[in-house]
Amino acid sequence: MNDTKKPGLYVHIPFCRSKCPYCGFYSVPSTSLVPRWLEALQKEIIHYKDRFDRFDSLYLGGGTPTCLDVGSLRKIMETLFDHFDFAADTEMTIEANPGDLSEENIIALKDIGFNRISLGVQAFDDRTLSFLGRTHTALEAEKALKNLRSFGFENIGLDLIYGYEGQTVKAWKNTLEKALSFQPEHLSCYELTFEKRTLFSRWKEKGIIKPLTEKELSTLFPTTSEFLQDHGYIHYEISNFAREMTYASRHNQKYWRHIPYLGLGPSAHSFQDSTRWWNVRSIRAYCKALESGEAPIEEHESLTKEQFILESISLGSRTREGFDLNEIPPDTLSTENLSKLQDAGFIRIQDNRVIPTQTGFLMADHLPLLLV
Numbered sequence: 001m002n003d004t005k006k007p008g009l010y011v012h013i014p015f016c017r018s019k020c021p022y023c024g025f026y027s028v029p030s031t032s033l034v035p036r037w038l039e040a041l042q043k044e045i046i047h048y049k050d051r052f053d054r055f056d057s058l059y060l061g062g063g064t065p066t067c068l069d070v071g072s073l074r075k076i077m078e079t080l081f082d083h084f085d086f087a088a089d090t091e092m093t094i095e096a097n098p099g100d101l102s103e104e105n106i107i108a109l110k111d112i113g114f115n116r117i118s119l120g121v122q123a124f125d126d127r128t129l130s131f132l133g134r135t136h137t138a139l140e141a142e143k144a145l146k147n148l149r150s151f152g153f154e155n156i157g158l159d160l161i162y163g164y165e166g167q168t169v170k171a172w173k174n175t176l177e178k179a180l181s182f183q184p185e186h187l188s189c190y191e192l193t194f195e196k197r198t199l200f201s202r203w204k205e206k207g208i209i210k211p212l213t214e215k216e217l218s219t220l221f222p223t224t225s226e227f228l229q230d231h232g233y234i235h236y237e238i239s240n241f242a243r244e245m246t247y248a249s250r251h252n253q254k255y256w257r258h259i260p261y262l263g264l265g266p267s268a269h270s271f272q273d274s275t276r277w278w279n280v281r282s283i284r285a286y287c288k289a290l291e292s293g294e295a296p297i298e299e300h301e302s303l304t305k306e307q308f309i310l311e312s313i314s315l316g317s318r319t320r321e322g323f324d325l326n327e328i329p330p331d332t333l334s335t336e337n338l339s340k341l342q343d344a345g346f347i348r349i350q351d352n353r354v355i356p357t358q359t360g361f362l363m364a365d366h367l368p369l370l371l372v
C-alpha cells in the first residue's frame with residue numbers, strides 16, 4: 001500500500017474511435033477537435049501551474065488516450081512536466097485500447113515515460129466484444145498483453161466487464177482464468193451498469209436488452225472475489241484487485257482517501273481543501289472558456305465538516321481499509337447498528353477501523369446509510 005498524501009493529476013482525453021453503447025464517460029467518437037482541444041489543454045495546465053504541491057501520480061484517462069497520435073501524447077506530457085512538479089517515483093498510467101497498441105506505439109509509450117498501463121480488454125471472446133461495441137478483437141487484446149510484457153511494462157492492469165445478459169458463472173470464470181494467464185499486476189472487474197444517456201439504457205427501457213437479475217448478479221460478485229483471492233489477488237476495493245498492495249492504483253486511492261487531485265480536460269473533477277470542482281463536459285464549451293481566458297469550471301462545492309465525514313464513511317466502505325473510527329465524531333454512527341452489522345457479518349472492527357467484509361462490499365452503497 002502506498003501511504004503517500006501527495007496529490008494526483010488526472011487528464012481527461014475526451015476522444016474515442018467509436019462510442020461503446022454502455023459507456024457513460026464523456027467522450028466523442030471523432031478526433032476532429034483534437035488540435036483545438038490540445039491548445040486549450042495547454043492553457044488549462046498553465047492556469048493551475050502553481051496551485052498544487054508535487055504530484056506522485058499522473059493518470060491519462062478518458063475517453064481513449066491512445067487514440068491520440070504519439071506526437072500529441074508526447075506534447076501533453078512535455079507540457080505537464082514543464083509546468084508541474086512530479087516525484088521521482090510518480091506512477092504514470094495511461095488507459096489504452098488493445099487495438100491501438102502496435103509494437104511501435106508500445107515502445108513510444110514507454111519512451112514517453114508511462115510506467116503503468118490500464119488496458120480496456122473487457123472480454124476475451126469476440127461475440128461479447130461485439131455486443132459491448134468494442135472495436136478490438138480478443139486476439140488483439142492477447143497480442144497487446146504479450147507485447148506490453150515483452151517491451152518491458154512491469155505494471156499492467158486489465159479492465160473486464162461482467163453481468164451481461166446470458167453470461168454464466170462458468171463463462172465468467174473462463175474470462176478470469178484467461179486474464180490471469182497474463183499475470184496482470186492489477187484487475188478491475190466492473191459490473192455492467194445502465195448509465196443514463198447511453199444506448200444500453202435506452203435499449204433496457206425498450207426491452208431490447210435485459211439486465212441480469214439481482215440474484216444472478218449477487219452470485220457473480222462473490223465468484224469474482226473468491227476466484228481472484230484464491231489466485232493470490234488482494235480485493236482492495238469493490239471493483240479492484242491487486243497482485244500485491246504495491247500494485248494497487250496509487251492514483252485511484254486518492255479519490256477514496258480525500259487526498260487532493262487536479263483533473264484537467266472536459267468533465268474532469270478536482271479536489272483540494274475540502275472543495276470539489278468539475279469542468280464543463282462539452283469540448284467546445286471547454287475550449288471556448290479557455291480561449292477567453294477563463295477556467296472551464298462548471299460548478300464547485302465546498303464540503304461542510306459533516307459532509308466530509310459522511311463522505312469518508314461512504315468512501316471507506318468501498319475499500320478494504322474501511323474508515324477510522326477516531327476520525328468520526330461521537331454520535332455520528334449508531335452503535336446499535338454497528339453491532340448489528342458486525343453480528344450479521346457485513347463489517348468487522350479492527351484497530352478501531354470499520355472494515356467491510358466481502359458480503360459488506362456487496363452492499364457498500366447502502367452501508368453508510370445503515371451506519372449513521
Ligand code: SF4
Pocket residue numbers: 015016017018019020023024025027062063064097120
Ligand atoms: S468505454 Fe472507453 S472506449 Fe468505449 S466509449 Fe467509453 S471511454 Fe470510449
